[in-house]
Amino acid sequence: MSHSPVPNPTMSRRGLLAGVGALGVLGALGTAGCSTSTPGSKSGSAETDTLKFYGNALGEAAQKPAWEAIIDGWEKKTRKKVKPVIYPYDQAATQLALAARSGEFEGVGQGTWQVLIPTGILADMSEVVARMSLPEKLIDSLRIDGKLYFAPLNASGIGLVGDGRAIHEAGLKNGMTVQEFASALERIKKQDKKLIPYAAVTKNPDLKDAVHWMWGWGSEVVTSDLECTIGDAESVAAMKWYKELQDSGLTKAGVARSDARILFARGQAVLYDDAPLANSFVRTNGGSAALAAAVQPLTRPTYRGNESYNRYWGNGLFCSAGKGEATSKDFITYVCTNVSAASQLYRQAALAPADDKVTHKIPALDKDTFQKQFRSRVTEHSRAAVWDRLASQAQFDTTIGEGVASILAGQTSVQSGLNALKKKVEDILEQER
Structure with missing residues (x-):
């Protein structure tokens, strides 16, 4: 894409x-934008x-x-x-x-x-x-x-960051395909079963992270003319892959961004997703100076030659x-x-x-x-995302997060969960037309 x-x-x-x-x-905003003169x-x-x-x-x-x-x-x-x-x-x-x-x-x-x-x-x-x-x-x-x-x-953007020492040992590198990425996570798991190879977000309020994976598979999620593509073959394939990581123990269920920061700072996880403040979060979450100095970002792995995307x-x-x-x-x-x-x-x-x-x-x-x-x-x-420019931005992120959370929790299949999510997103989009 x-x-x-x-x-x-x-x-x-x-x-x-x-x-x-x-x-x-x-109620307080009932007349917003309706006066004859605006600020x-x-x-x-x-x-x-x-x-x-x-x-x-x-x-x-x-x-x-x-x-x-x-x-x-x-x-x-x-x-x-x-x-x-x-x-x-x-x-x-x-x-x-x-x-x-x-x-x-x-x-x-x-x-x-x-x-x-x-x-x-x-x-x-x-x-x-x-x-x-x-x-x-x-x-x-x-x-x-x-x-x-x-x-x-x-x-x-929100990008992949990890312990540079463990990244090198596992063969994780920039420019990997998602298949190579998963194989490297498997190697980490085999070497130390106590480690979480990738402390990906698997719990709200941060499951908007699912969006950049859907982009990477080729789904726009929401197009520029406000059409929702959630539930298409690309988004389904992305979420199946994401859930397979969790089912295989390469990620961990019930992890929010704040949890991932703590797990990483404690040396219990090799990779997670965060903003460019990740190395400072190591220190504020009790991590060692050596780990803070070793933090490295990675280019997000790609699917079938598509571009790498971060939110x-x-x-x-x-x-x-x-x-x-x-x-x-x-x-x-x-x-x-x-x-x-x-x-x-x-x-x-x-x-x-x-x-x-x-x-x-x-x-x-x-x-x-x-x-x-x-x-x-x-x-x-x-x-x-298109909705990052809309007044209902937070509502979009919450809704998408809730929909993906239900899939990861096994409450619904990937296809039916994304179909239900699509309808909820379309209801929000209708407010913007």
């Missing part, structure tokens, strides 16, 4: 309501002396010091002020949608930008992004009707159009491209910048072998 930039579905008001309705604010159409100066910054980073211990330093740097540079509006990560969609409804969202946001697309509130960030060096295929897959409504601060992972910043837009974009540009700002996030939160030009200007990061390998082996093979 060759990859090309995916055309983008039109965003609908129904899509907005579907996306935030599950969060319990459907995005506000008149006034494109500059402002006080910039609102909506997000969760300043409320999290791991990121707070870095963001405080970044904001201080921008304020000194511009002599303008940042006014934080802090909310927890899991409340991002609700808080942003409510701010949009009330007309209060004005400035820069961090989090679930998708819920704001139908309101017309957001500025096109294409000009800002054009000045950055980013993974082109990945960024193209996130455009909506040719526009990009957020500037990626981090842009990567998009990352975050970015977005802003309201109209009043204060120029100031907002200046702040976003600073956060994404200023070397000092990027250094703060890398040093204190282990977050590497999406902009490759900035990466090369941070000496410690430029020498970071793991990050370099992750970019070439995982990021460059990553793409977003």
Whole structure:
């Protein structure tokens, strides 16, 4: 299956309501996008002396010091002020949608930008992004009707990572076929029956990982014109293979991403799937310095010559159009491209910048072998799902995860389970038409 930039579905008001309705604010959003003037159409100066910054980073211990330093740097540079509006990560969609409804969202946001697309509130960030060096295929897959409504601060994928020492011994390498990959896992199992060769996600909330395997077999899962292909021969073959790994003891039942991180850090698993923070997660989960230093990413194995795919992972910043837009974009540009700002996030939160030009200007990061390998082996093979641009993104991921979980648990056959899942996905897609 060759990859090309995916055309983008039109965003609908129904899509907005579907996306935030599950969060319990459907009633509060009953009039979202229905007023005669939207925040995005506000008149006034494109500059402002006080910039609102909506997000969760300043409320999290791991990121707070870095963001405080970044904001201080921008304020000194511009002599303008940042006014934080802090909310927890899991409340991002609700808080942003409510701010949009009330007309209060004005400035820069961090989090679930998708819920704001139908309101017309957001500025096109294409000009800002054009000045950055980013993974082109990945960024193209996130455009909506040719526009990009957020500037990626981090842009990567969920890729295979493992203990480089054990990987070498087992003959695991980049560019393997899925058959070669499974054979290598078998060798690990034979050498040490206590080891989990591949601590793949087999439990929600992270079974959206099934998507990149379906892509690799040739199923689009959801096409650009919002047609669901789940249940086709390709997705069935992918999930049969994935379940066979579990049935053969090459993966383990009931493993979520958090479980896999702990198993890997304890040396009980050789491989698992994670974001480019995997080596730092070894340390935070009690793993040894030697293991953290040995973590290596692997290119996802391929099926019958198809491309290797990973599901998009990352975050970015977005802003309201109209009043204060120029100031907002200046702040976003600073956060994404200023070397000092990027250094703060890398040093204190282990977050590497999406902009490759900035990466090369941070000496410690430029020498970071793991990050370099992750970019070439995982990021460059990553793409977003069509629903990553829809307000109902979380609902899609939850539904797909639940459907695949029932198959892995043996509650249904692969074909009938995917057929049932297809109907549920189509019900969500109907809200987007």
